[in-house]
Every structure is written in C-alpha cells, then in structure tokens.
Amino acid sequence: MRNRISSFLLIAFFALSAIAHFLKWDSILQFVISAISVIFVAGFLGKATESVAHYAGQRLGGFLNATFGNAAELIIAIFLVKEGLFDMVKASLTGSIIGNLLLVLGLSIFAGGLKYKTQNYNVSLAGLNGSLMIVAIIALFVPAVFLNTHSITQRDTNTLSLIVAGLLILAYIAWLIFSMVTHKSYLADVTDDQDEELPHEHAPAWSKKKSILYLVIATVMVAFVSEWLVGTLEVFTSEFGLSELFVGAFLVAIIGNAAEHSAAIMLAMKNKIGAAVEIAVGSSLQIALFVAPVLIFVSYFTGRTMDIVFTTIELVAIGVSVFIAKSITQDGSTNWYEGLLLLVVYVILGVSFFLV
Template sequence: MDSGSGELSHMENGDSKALMGKELWNGRTAQNMSTSLLRKKSDPMLVSRVRFQMLRQFLANLQEVILGTKLAVLFPAIPLAIAADFYKFGRPWIFALSLLGLTPLAERVSFLTEQIAYYTGPTVGGLLNATCGNATELIIALFALYQSKIHVLKYSLLGSILSNLLLVLGSSLLCGGLANLKKEQRYDRKQADVNSLLLLLGLLCHMLPLMFRYAAAPGIFVADSTLQLSRASSIVMLVAYVGYIFFQLKTHRQIFESQEEEEDEEKAVIGFWSAFSWLVGMTLIIALLSEYVVGTIEAASESWGISISFISIILIPIVGNAAEHAGAIIFAFKNKLDISLGVAMGSATQISMFAVPLCVVVGWIMGIQMDLDFSLLETGCLALTIIVVAFTLQDGTSHYMKGTVLCLCYTAIAACFFVHKIPAPLDQTNVNLGLKPSSGFSA
C-alpha cells in the first residue's frame, strides 16, 4: 500500500507492533483473500494537505474504510433503509434496502478483521477471521432467534450452507473451467477432505433429531427428548469446531495456507484502534440492518408473492455474501482453486459447525426452544448437497462440467423452495415439534 497510509498506522500504533510479510499472510483466511479483490487503493494526496493531524488521520481512515471498496456505491442504501424505517415507508422497501446495505458491510468487516490481524499476529488474526467470516449471517440468525422466528433462522443458515456448497463452489468450478479449458485445474484435496468430514458430522447431528422424531411410536410425545438431543449434539458440534480451529491454525496450518506468494508486500493501512473502532461501529450497523431484515421479511414475502423459505434460503445468502462469492469466482478464473475452495467449503463449515449449534445454545440460555430438526425437506436437501459436493471433490481435479452440475443442483433446490409454501398454522415458532414453553436450561 501507499506510504502515507502506512505512516498514519505507525503513528497510531508504533512500528514495533506491525507484523508484515509472510507471517501475516498465514493469518489470513480464504474469505479475506476473496474479498480483497474488490478493494481499491486510495490516494494519500487527497488528505495530505489537511493541516490538523487528528483530522487528517480521521479522513485517511474514512477514505480507506468507506471509499476503499468497489462496493462503496451501495453504502447509500444504509441511510436510506434507516430513513425508510423512520418515515414508515413500505416494509418491503426497508427489507430490500437493508439487504443491499449489508453487502458492502460484510466486505468491510472482512477488511477490518484483516487489518487487526496485522497487529495481533497470524494465530489470533486467523482466529478472528474464522470467527467473523460469516458475521452477517450469524447476526441475522441471532435477531431471528431473539424475535422467536425460528423458521427464518433455520432457513437463513441452511441457505448459507447451500449457497456456499452449490452456488459459490459451482460457479467457481464452472467459470474457472471455462477460463482454463486448455489447462488442468488441480487443487489440494486435503483441505476439502477435512471440511467434508466436518460437514458430514454436522449432517449426522442434524439428522439424529429428525430420525428420532420419526422413529417414535405414534402418539408418543418426543419434543422434550428431541430438544435435549439437539442441545447435546450442538455441544458436540462446537467441540468439533474448536478442534477444527486448532487443527487449522496450529497443528496443520500448512494445509490451509495458500500456495501462491503475494505479488506485493502488504501493510496495514489503518491503525489497530481505528480498525477496532470501525469494526465495532459496522457491527452495530449490521445488527440494525439485520433487525430490519428479520422484522420485515414477512411483509416482503406477502408483497412480492415469494415464499419466506425462498427469500431466506436463496435471496438473503446471495445478496449478503455477494462480495465474498465474487472474489471466489475471480480466483477460479485465475486458476487458484485452493482459495475458491477455501471460501466455499470454509464458510459452509463455519455455518454448519459453529453458527447453527451456537444458536441452539444461545436459545437454550434464553429459554427459546431452538433445535436441530430442520424438517425432512430441508435436511434432505442438505444431505444430498453434502454428498454431491463430496463426490465432486474426491479426485483433486476440476473442469467446467463439475461446476455445471453443482449450479444445476442449486437451481433445482431454488425452484423447490420457490414453490414451497408454509401452511399458516405452521409458520410460527417451533413449527417442527410443537414444543411447549420452557424456562432456563431445562427442556
């Protein structure tokens, strides 16, 4: 990056705290590298003439954070969404504007966590990136949980997994194969194998409550037992995810590192405390927009004539993670499939093994009966998706036909949920099991 921005970050933090070069590269995740393609280099001359140092530093940070992305054109959607809510505009407009506003915010969160990683080192930085990689989906899910919209929560998390495994991965393999017809595209199977194994473990934990419910004798009330099983399975999933993070950042870090060297030496462009402050502020804005999205999704569904399941499973994941998805496709064009796989498989693993069980545990603490029973249709789609992807990635090579099949699978699932209508009596909290209210940690 430019020297002017580097000087500002050093003035704020001191030269001794900045960690550069290869060590930082090891702390980055595939999600960070994918969104970095949408960033723009800023011109330090625009703020260098400002006399006051604090004002100059603030303007430089503002330039890097707000204008340093090609998605900056979508930032006006944020104040428009707030104004639409304040002046009581149509709720579908609030939903659409909030969803658009989340797109650049998700990319900026990735940028800010990467900036913080320059000062915390590769291990802490990698852990921060792994935790915040799907912050938007997690915040939307937590607001849905808080508002007891369990069906929206389950649909949105399921949609994130499906979009990463089928749409993002499929588009990357398709575009990469077409752009490299005369080259054999290869990738490291080790990373894909680890993620596939974790996804299968998550699938097992999802299927157990469903099978338990169907295996019960007619007339036997199994809601409490199913809820307890879901909570126990969630703890197992979280333990597995912690082990995965340790495996990824410590013992087998080389498996998840990109084999490509950086073309240019990268440096922090804003200081640690500036990045932390911006990260907190943008997280609060994401929380506000997420509340708008969750609160207006039913109105948008009725106004547009589209089912809630389609909006939650298809539209929200596509728009919310557009920056990350676009980056994965661009890397596939450049024949860097390891990064594209890291984006798709890594995000799906994080949602399945961290976000979903975390919502179950948080619901347990709040006295909300969130379980892992995603019903037969949703669980079936998840199971078939994981199996298809595992078969697709088993040989370590890629061509456009594999991507075509994955994209067509996603299209078929999207069509399924487009025509899927939830009956009115079931479109409520705890639709699957008819659970009775609980308090505290007991089922």
C-alpha cells in the first residue's frame, strides 16, 4: 500500500511539473512543484540504486548510489553552466560537498547511532577517504590563492583550472581502479560478513533486470525535472531576495541530494554504516574530483570557461567540513553524538550563508 502511494505521488508530481513547465504557470509555483518532484524522483532513484546495490555488493553499491545520486546535481549544474550562472554552479557544488559531509553523513551516523551503540567500518578506507578530501581542498585552494594575490592573470587561471580539472579526473579514475580492482579486498567493509546472516532484511525491492531498468528511467526523469527546476531559479532568487550563494549552496544542494539522504540513512539504520559512509563521503569526493572538473570542461566547450576559483566563504565552508568529517570518520567507528556534531556544524554554516 505504501509503495503504491509513493508511486502515485511520484507520477503525479512529475506530470504536474511537466504541465506547469509547458503551460508556463507562475514561476514560484513551478519552482515549488519541480522541487517536490525532484525529491520524489530522487527517492525513486535512491530505491532503484539500493536494489541494484544488493546485487553488486556494499562498496560497488555505495559507489553506484553516490554516482546516480549525483546525477541530479550534475544535470542541474550543466544547465546552470549553459545559462552562464557560474557563481550558482560553484555554490551548488560547495553545498553538495558540505551537504554530504555534514548533513547526509551526520544524519546517517546519528540515526544509526540511536539504534546501535557503536558502528564500525574499514579504517583503511576511512584514512584514504580523508587523504582524498585533503587533495580536493588543495586543488581548490591553490588556484584561488594564486588568482587573488594577482600572481597570474584570468587567462592563466582558466588554463590552470583546465589542467587541475584534468589531473583531478585522472586521480579519481585511479582511485576507482585502486578501490574497486587492485585493493578491493583491502578496503572491504567490516560488516560484509553479516549479509549472509540476515538475508531477509536486505531483500531487494525488484529483480536485477527491473532494478537496472528503473535506474535508467529514474535518471531520465531526474534530467527532465532538473531542467524545469533550473528555469525557475532566477525568478525565485530575486522574488525572495535570496543570494545565489545560499540558493546554490543549500536549496539546490539539498534538493539535488535527496537520493543520498534517504538511502544513506536507511542503510545506517540497517547497521550498514560502511555503505552509508561510502555514499556520503564518496559522493563528496565524486563532486570534488569528478563532477566539478567535468563542468569546467563542459563550460570550456560552450565557449566560456568556468574557472576553478571558489570564493573565500566557499573555501572556508568546504575546509571546515572536510576537517570535522575527517576527524570523526578516521577511527572507523561512529556513534550518535558524532553525527550530532556534524549536524551542528552544518546548521552554523547554513545560518552564515543565509545572512550573506
């Protein structure tokens, strides 16, 4: 019964969002309907990905969830790049990174910690994730410092941005080979051996073929709804007097990350904290090491290159998020209080961004 209601709401809001877009309804109403539709579609995407993850295993499943969960973020950002809204793109990337590291990871650890006193996962994976997050910070910090100190011109900054973007993509591909192929067993989750004990608790929602089919359908639906949502952002921002920084960093990021929110929390409450961390931290790494660099190349091919220089506020927000997330996850053990600390930092940043 619950699944039928969810399916009905998904189809209803998707159809309503399409009608609102093509019939040119009021922009604010379009935004609200499209935002709700994105949340339902992202939930459908998360469920389909979780079902696929059952057949692929925890690590690969977490990677797939992070990847398809970021589909909404990437598609929204591509449309924003085409519109030339680079500041909002960078803000949304910032919001996605801090949202995953603080909100998604915080809620997952908190919810899982309320049910289980402590939850453990692979310490080696935690350490490598932390190192990758620091590499991402370095890649964002260096171009900003060089440009803001006038050591290089804007043209050179664009060149540097393209080079850094290319290196980050190579580093991310190398990480996938390392973690999924050459050192797969080394980074295996500590709870993998529990899967066989309670198979009925982790039964997939659909068959393997149906799961893959629904995953493709959900991704296509996300693409359409994302385009409709982006078309209303400018009007919504000016109507309520909000800054592009706040809208991009929190509103767009929260909506775009709805899939990760639901999937990671559900997995943590099933004592699958390793998969939950993989979704939250893995998604942030994917945004910083792959999505952001890809968007720079997309902007280059549209004729106007978006540089990789983030504002001081954005760099501080990302740096603070990486610092606290690395501090909490590096020991491979979590509890509800650590999740609460992540959420406190997220609220502090949210209020600060709102007041900018």
